[in-house]
Amino acid sequence: MEITINGSTTALPQDPRVSLLDFLREGLHLFGTKKGCDQGACGACTVLVDGERILSCLALAVQFEGRDVVTIEGLSAAGTAGGEGLHPLQQAFIGCDGFQCGYCTPGQICSAVGMVAEAKRGSPSHVTADLAAAVTLTRNEIQERMSGNLCRCGAHNGIIDAIQQVLSAEVLS
């Protein structure tokens, strides 16, 4: 049984109890994906599976045989400590100060990537007024759609600013 993580194929764990989150962190030492609550309440563990955002703490690794997982490390595969090669959203998070401690940040960024894809598919949210029309990612829509990603330092304004900045530059595709 195999799974693809950030473009590389790897064997799934033997123990079926291992969550996708723990497999990433403890099995593969991909510590960019964070464990905040392990109960699906905080969003820190958000990763992309075939382009959709999921909470990796609520997912068993063995459920994802043959699937394609992208983590924060995969978003900036060419990234360096110097900042070159960062994903535009990662760059915008720095510029807009969309984090303080940095612990919820990978989840926020992965979630935002998945969120934009959802909106492009036309998925409505709780605050969408017209369910039939195409979704416009207003500030309010982004805030609602990002509300599953908690931040305790209070970087909310910077996070939404960063997402809006990248959306307006139309580089998030």
Place this chain on the structure above:
Amino acid sequence: MSIIDSAKNAAQGLVQGALGKLVPLAPDSWIPGGLPDPLIARKHGLIGTPVSRLDGPLKVQGAARFSAEVAPAGMVYVALAYATIPRGRIATLDTQAAEAAPGVVRVMTHRNAPRMKPPAVFGSSPTAAGPSDLPILQDDRIHWNGQPIAAVIAETQEQADHARSLIHVTYEAGPSTTSFAGAKANGAQIGRFMGQPLRNEIGDAEAELAGAAHRVDHTYRTPRHSHNAIEPHAATIVWEGDMLTIHDTTQMVTAEARTIADVFDLKPEQVRVISPYVGGGFGGKGLWDHQIIGAAAAKLVGRPVRITLSREGVYRVIGGRTLSEQRVAIGATADGHFKAIIHTGTAAMTPHNAMPEPFIFATRSGYAADSFKLSVETVKMNMLANTFMRAPGEAIGTFALESAIDELAAELGMDPIALRIRNEPDKDPISGLPFSSRHIVEAWRSGAQRFGWDQRAPEPGTRREGEWLIGMGCATGTYPYHRMPGAAARITLTRDAKAIVEIAAHEMGMGTSTTTAMVAGERLGLPLDRIEIRYGDSIIPGAIMAGGSQQTAAIGAAVIAAHNALVAELLKLAGNESPLAGLSVDEVGSEGGALVRLDDPACRETYQSILARAQRDTVAAAEQASMPVEAMHWSMHSYSAIFCEVRVSAITGETRVSRILGAFDCGRILNPQTARSQFRGGIIMGLGMALMEETLFDERNGRVMNANLSEYHLPVHLDIPEIDVMWTDIADPHTPMGAHGIGEIGITGVAAAVANAVYNATGKRIRDLPITLDKLL
């Protein structure tokens, strides 16, 4: 003007230009008549310009390694079992099935744990960091509902978690007090904070109140709160012989290392605590039972240990802000002059800790009044030890005080801002000390204009748009300036003109590492990319706790001391062949990677040149910061004026905050980019406190009921409007860099501003946090 004159002028211009960048050495203490930090006068340097976090690229890539992300070879995992009674003893503890479960290495209980001393409780000595003075896994006694009673050590976390579920325990319950009413019935004691009683009386406040033309007198209640950093507490622990290394997430590397050394009967140098990144702290990331249990487990099994608290575990083991009941009474004349301020009340704590929530602190220096009666009494409950949480005292104290002032303004028919300014003190009302730098009135005036305070309807309940009632409220926030003794810094200059600055401080997201690099760069006359900051490690000299909003001032003073010592070393190395020969430290400054003669900037020598001539690769100096005597000479505080607009649904009672502005007076702002985030973050935690946050405590059995992030409600993205912040940026001449602390001021005043806005919107006065919709229906 002749050509010669203009050449002379040009040369003078060059000299002045150089002096504009040249920074003389700073004074190392601040006393009346002394000089301010010369960095205050420097207007065009790094300080005050927005700088992105230097650790930003690491954090957005998930590449910053937190404490649970260190993976030594052979590491085992721990799962904790928690007591389910508030007080008593363990009658039977059956661990056989757990020990036999797959992957289990050992089950550690009080029966087989290494012998350890109880930790010294925080505050009992300068290096004490214990959450309480209770022994940890040393006997069968239970002191709170949630106390760790067993630790399963296994090859994987899944195996440890499963085996933990196989532990069977029975208890003999002892007498316990788990209700606030019961604790009050047992009797109260005056709170003591850092050795001082929490009580102040000036004049006969009760008599002044009784005789006042106008008065308010009400009781305000605040619940328990939890820090809820998104990173759960975790430590990775390695013994190498008698050397103990703890990769931790902590706000106090040095004190924690010292306390743990005592627990295990080791010398201080045998324990090293490393904490480069802290995933949110807010007062909650100190020493708790789990690091000691983890170190004991690692010792017991002879292997490295990872102990990560589950989210539930955080609520069982890590204390939060305690509950309070506060009376605030204010008596005033018809024109608003305060005759009496009474702020008294009760906070719960435990028999074994040392944290009486000091909710009168803000009231001590907030307003002038003819008389004062202030006190904090404590009652004892059998519960998890309460602790510091962002602005302990001030966060909940300002809710009561600033609500009461709003109530008095309504009673007097006065504008609440005018009432506050009417009672602005000219010196500290309790200590009598002069204020070092207090420009709260300016913050009020500029904030009111920016917010559009004149649009507020004086009569409550008169603005409505559809189902939404709209109101505005305001409040003063305040938090004291602290600079704790014991800080030190070591600066090493290298031959390639780089400076390594080492401080035993912490980065929890405040931007400390970035701001320290900015300040050090300015002092040394080096650009940011030539500065390397090393921090978060107990082997670095000195102790700089990330608490009391004091890190920046403490680091600032330590860097000044180390810089001055470094310059003395450089002058010694420079010797007689240097253009600087014979000069003393008072006669030179730093600029452009060089030491420069103050009265003749053309006379200079680069650090590289000095090191090269002396045939040295590096020169280093370590120095302790001066004692914080400034706080003995002045009353020193950060201030804010908070303005808030809310919309309250007349149908559901739901409150939405539509606008909020914080106008801050916190000395000079060093890095506007990270400072804005600190202010906003504090305000957001204040919005949570105002509208939703409460650690629900079962008064029948002392157990936290909402031990998860689903039922403990935090503000989420949709709850947070764009938060406007502004600041006076007036430097305090009596502090390093002219700065005040900004980490905790943001939360203060916010809950009152919201409550006052809710009153203005609805005419309903909520004196019991959080302001949930049931209280407004």
